[in-house]
Amino acid sequence: MPANKKYLTPSISQRFAKITAAILGGLIVTVLFHMALASWFNHVAVIITSTFSAFVLWAVLMVVAFLGKNGWKVWGIYLLASSVLFVIFYFGNQTNPLV
Template sequence: MPANKKYLSSPFQRFLKITAGFIGGYLVMFSFHLLMTLLFQKKNVIVTAGITGYILWATLLLLAFLAKNAWKIWIIYLLLATLFYLPFLLK
């Protein structure tokens, strides 16, 4: 039985969701761990980033596909990445 057309997104929205999940999720994850290096010792953050980074990235990837509008998720991910990176940049 084919899927109902009203639940499918357009090809461009699908592309935006994929890129937001992969690229935007990675930017948020990376900037979050940079922020953590300001709060904790760098060696501790680097050790835990291997595990927590993958979990955070996978969660953000999933959230991108659950969103109805891909533009909103891109804006949210870019704002979060900027918010997390700003203290590191100002230091």
């Protein structure tokens, strides 16, 4: 049974945006989330926990990227989340250096 045409993305740029947001954007948000956690909490425990939680978070973010109607908006949300997480990581690293 073929897919219903109204549910398929007709634009190649939208398809490209969704695929790259799912793979790259989800990975960037996942890594920055765990880096931000490690800069404020016990970094050894966060790294050990991230071996499982990073995969789960990345998979969830991949699904979310395909649920959106506009792939470029998903990229914008992922870049905004990455920026916020980077700021949290930066200030956490300045406050709690790992030296």
